[in-house]
Amino acid sequence: MNSRIRSVDVLRGFAVAMMVLCNNPGNTDRNYIQLRHMPWGGLTFADFAFPFFIIVMGITIPVVIEKRLALKVGMAAIISKVFIRSIILILLGLFLNGFPIFDFHSMRIPSVLARLGIVYLFASIVFLIVKKSFKDDRYVIGSLIIISFIIILGYYFFIKPYGFNIEGNLEQKIDSYYLSGHLAYITWDPEGIISTIPSIATGLLGCIMGCLLNYKNINDYYKVAGMIALSIVGFIGASLFSRVIPYNKMIWTSSFVLITGAVAALSLALLYLVCDIYKKEGLLKPFIFLGSSPIFVYLVSELIRKTIWRIPIYDAQFKEPLLFCRWVTLRFVTPWAGQWLDSLYFSILYVMLWMWISSKLYAKDKIIKI
Template sequence: MTLASKSDTNNSSARLECIDIFRGLTMALMLMVNNPGNPNTIPVQLEHASWNGFTLADLVFPFFLFIMGVVVPVSINNRLAKGTGKITIIVHIFLRSIQIFLLGLVLNGFPLFDLNTIRIPGVLQRIAVVYLFSALLYLLCKSIFKKETVQMGVQLLTSVFLLLLYGVLLKVVHVPGYGQGVMELQGNLVQYIDLKLLPGHLYKPDWDPEGILSTLPALASGIIGVLAGMILIKPNKWIIKMAVFIGSGGLLLLAAALLNTVFPYNKNLWSSSYVLLTSGLGILLLAFFYLLTDRMKSGKIFKPFKAIGASAIFVYFVSELIRRTLWLIPVQDATGSTMTLKIWLTTRLISPWAHGLDSLYFSIFYVMVWLVIMGVLYHRKIYIRL
């Protein structure tokens, strides 16, 4: 864990408020989705789609991978401008990826740390792999090709290749006992590979939403973010950037809608159409915040979310520890019934007046607590980097 002052942050990202605001809003939505007060009254949009389709909750993870990709060219260019050697940057990329991956394993193993059953895939693990791949690809393209248009073209083709390859594999490869092209939970190629290579180390006995094969299209989510970041930091006029963002975002949404007919939106499979959909929405949302905060110098209502966005991995890690410890403390009420602390707080303090929205109000209150805590640290120019 490191504490960074404002002077430690790179100047480019500091000038682009849209990045931290986008990331902060994504983290706030994550806190709401992962911390419902009453599991019986969760709003539909704050629950993940059971299989095909998508909800607001299903935008959290791909949005984080997208904005992580956006930061890659900002960060690497800043290091290069300061005279940092490429080998040093590569070492940093590897060390950072290993650190995030290990944090994911620590989180999965907590509190028993049983190596016989520990879940190996996970959210932080996928973040680590996507960051490693997208950052190295960007640096490689920047080192080999002089023209930025060629660099972007290679990365775009790589993302297209990954999405096509993933779709073809799921449609063509024969799964023993099930056949070809199975897109249901039981019998798809993603499940088959995970059960063969990681039996006993998955999120559920027969499934993991952050599995091995489904990381392929997740790489494309990060690469598309890198491309958006390259556009964001180009010295073009802002109106040109907005036109490119709106045009590319619209094209991605159109492609997603067309592909959805043969490869439906599916977070569990991280389907190719899901990547196009979430990336298109991410680009349009980034464009909105860029226009609002960095060009119009407005949007002060979103400024508090910068505090969460500046220490995103820390917020995720600690909030997950809280979800697995504090919220599960058993509490016995006056009637003798026992419930977890989270449900007790919700049903006793919020449910009586919430008219069925107690879970939502609890989640909002929890986000506000984080905004206050991280806001105080941010005001003191303290960022916690895990």
């Protein structure tokens, strides 16, 4: 992959857009249902945001590592770079959790960025070992598929004895024992210890997609066919697994890994056809801009969510002080959007604002990489 693959850039931007969209409702009292995570089992649009983010990160792993191997960079140096970036992501996650109070006695430890860092570390090391073991891309892809399947199947049997209910599951037991007082909820965390294991499989599914895109001995249409085949296998596996273990983002069930991976693979196949084969990415450029500095956009948008959005605003039109984001929604969006969709429109407009900011940075070649 000597030049940038636009479909990957678009998918990355779409993942960032989903995360910003779902994390910033204009009015939490009537947040659009598809922008809310399911409290336990089931799926909504919001539940695809984080897996897509992990998958896109996984897609880039073969690109980066193969470039370094081509430049004769040693394994120790590559692993060192991977380890440093992973630590940075974990530390940024801790910073975001603590901001702005930094109460270390009760501060949440798991985080989205920490999980990204852990998945990046393990997925990179697995890919590097497999790549050094096999020169043929077919064996590399096959090995990654086998390893992913072992993790997905192993995780199912690992947590099955404890059940999949919100009370008594293995995630709850492990989190409450090792991280008590430092969780998103009293006894468990959606980015907890045990559920990080299957998220590594999510990252490896991204690596498989990256290997397909990077495959040098097949043409573009075979790459699309390969991703569609991967998505079909994922849909079938998700359907079978969902009969015994439901879709559940909160404990990242095996069926959840497969369904999100399948949707991502199909999305990438379609985007690759449109953006890289037919070169028709024009209308999708805002997502390219947004995805050019993904961690930066996510980090700053979360800082804003924890500060500016929480500033109380006093307005004579309302009988009580309102949080800033809710005040903006009720004052400027609700009058024309109505009470049913005002929160959704606020979120969409906020994403569009970030697209505009990102386009200005992109135009000046100011790509903020973390």
